[in-house]
Amino acid sequence: MTRANTRKPLGQVSGEDQSSVPRRLLSHATKLFAKKGFDRTSVQEIVEAAGVTKGAMYHYFGSKDDLLYEIYARVLREQTxxxxxxxxxxxxxxxxxxxxxxxxxxxxxxNLDDNTIFMQSMHQLGTEKQKAVRAERRKYHERFRTLVEEGQATGEFRGDKPADVIVDxxxxxxxxLGSWYRRSGxxxxxxVGDHYSDLLLDALRPPQ
Incomplete structure (x- = not known):
């Protein structure tokens, strides 16, 4: 049976508010991946935790890999x-x-849990999805780098350090951040963001 044959029509998603189903699946998948690990979490466990059927899940996500990919991709889209x-x-x-x-x-x-889980489990994604994530993240870093390069070109930022190195x-x-930041701190x-920002800008100040 193909994956497409397992999908239920949108109107049959257990009477749920259809827009909430992918959010619930992502939320519960994140919790389960954090608790058990990506490889030890089954699709059945995810759909049971989210209170939906497998057919409902496969309407939005073709596989467990797709859930892991989307956990990070949606954060990256917002940041971009x-x-x-x-x-x-x-x-x-x-x-x-x-x-x-x-x-x-x-x-x-x-989105600390989402980012931490993804970084720990990214190597378990298929090759194409790994390439897609790296490409999108590279685009983000390159856009960030243009700001550094703009300031270097005008002399506002020091130019003796490569912009790539600064961004990396x-x-x-x-x-x-996931290794030390605690919300109870x-x-x-x-x-924290402002401190990081100040440190970056201080490091870019041209030498006197």
Whole structure:
């Protein structure tokens, strides 16, 4: 039987508000992946936790891989939209980069479980999905890098360090958030974001 044959018509999704079904599936998949690991979590466990049928799940997601992919992809889409909005504004480049740097920290913390689970399990995705994720993440980093390069071109940022290295260094710190940040701690997500942003901008200050 093909996967398509398992899908139920949209109107048969257990009487649920249809728009809530993918959100519930993603939410419960995230919790189960965190608790048991991606490879040890079955589709049956996910649909039971979400209170839907397998047919309902396969209407939105073709496989467990698709769930893992979407857990990260939706966060990256939101971050990309926000970055584009900030980067294309008329504000000075230093202000745009500061806002972009703080925003990505805030959104990463808001989706910390999703990001952590994906980073731990990404290697279990199929080759094509891994390539797709890396391509989308590369686009985001490249857009961020254009802000650094713009400031370097005008002399506002130091030009003796390659923009690629600066961006990789910054995002290495962002990806490390899951290992130490705790929501019960003394710093809010925005405070951490602003600290990261200040450190980046200070590092880019031209030498006297």
């Amino acid at each position: 939209e926000q970055l584009e909005k900030v980067a294309s504004s008329a504000a000075p480049v230093r202000e745009r980069l500061a806002t972009a740097a703080s925003d990505v920290v805030v959104s990463t913390i808001a 260094f910054f995002f290495g710190s962002v990806h490390h 003394s710093l809010s997500a925005r405070q």
